[in-house]
Amino acid sequence: AQSVTQLGSHVSVSEGALVLLRCNYSSSVPPYLFWYVQYPNQGLQLLLKYTTGATLVKGINGFEAEFKKSETSFHLTKPSAHMSDAAEYFCASTYQKVTFGTGTKLQVIP
Amino acid sequence: GAGVSQSPSNKVTEKGKDVELRCDPISGHTALYWYRQSLGQGLEFLIYFQGNSAPDKSGLPSDRFSAERTGGSVSTLTIQRTQQEDSAVYLCASRQASVQSYEQYFGPGTRLTVT
Numbered sequence: 001a002q003s004v005t006q007l008g009s010h011v012s013v014s015e016g017a018l019v020l021l022r023c024n025y026s027s028s029v030p031p032y033l034f035w036y037v038q039y040p041n042q043g044l045q046l047l048l049k050y051t052t053g054a055t056l057v058k059g060i061n062g063f064e065a066e067f068k069k070s071e072t073s074f075h076l077t078k079p080s081a082h083m084s085d086a087a088e089y090f091c092a093s094t095y096q097k098v099t100f101g102t103g104t105k106l107q108v109i110p
Numbered sequence: 111g112a113g114v115s116q117s118p119s120n121k122v123t124e125k126g127k128d129v130e131l132r133c134d135p136i137s138g139h140t141a142l143y144w145y146r147q148s149l150g151q152g153l154e155f156l157i158y159f160q161g162n163s164a165p166d167k168s169g170l171p172s173d174r175f176s177a178e179r180t181g182g183s184v185s186t187l188t189i190q191r192t193q194q195e196d197s198a199v200y201l202c203a204s205r206q207a208s209v210q211s212y213e214q215y216f217g218p219g220t221r222l223t224v225t
Contacts, residue, residue, distance in 0.1 A: 042218055043219050100153040
């Protein structure tokens with residue numbers, strides 16, 4: 001069975017600081033991996049995805065993530081946090097079925 | 111084209127009443143999912159429809175929950191005899207099943223409050 005673990009339900013960073021949101025997956029077969037963002041009172045919006053090919057994936061709003069098979073990780077990063085990045089972020093994996101992590105709320109401190 | 115839409119956006123109901131939540135997926139998307147998001151929780155999978163196949167109901171928490179999808183498009187999630195613990199945001203998502211990336215497109219959700 002596949003699972004997704006997001007370390008840290010809440011992460012706080014200062015505006016302009018590096019954002020790092022951690023995601024580890026568990027799957028016997030390398031899955032497709034996704035990061036979604038959810039702004040308050042909205043649905044989830046796809047930030048980026050990894051399917052095949054290049055392991056460093058760039059998404060919207062300056063976010064990127066790197067698929068590391070040896071570490072079974074797909075951490076999300078952004079070099080410089082902006083106030084508008086405050087939201088909840090969900091990592092998800094798919095191999096036949098979609099599995100979501102429990103989410104990480106990102107707070108950006110001015 | 112239009113994205114996934116859900117109605118109503120907010121629903122307040124009394125304990126014991128039945129409610130129906132509606133989802134209009136993106137045109138041409140054959141796969142449709144329902145999730146529940148409770149306060150402080152992640153996404154809880156409820157049910158999955160794929161074309162004409164039998165739906166995957168493995169996530170429905172009790173027999174008070176049911177869903178149908180008419181004509182392979184609009185879906186309705188029904189909760190009978192609502193309980194306070196049913197209060198949550200119910201999210202619907204659709205995807206184009208022929209696309210191997212499994213990317214889902216989410217609606218804005220229906221916030222259900224059971225008083």
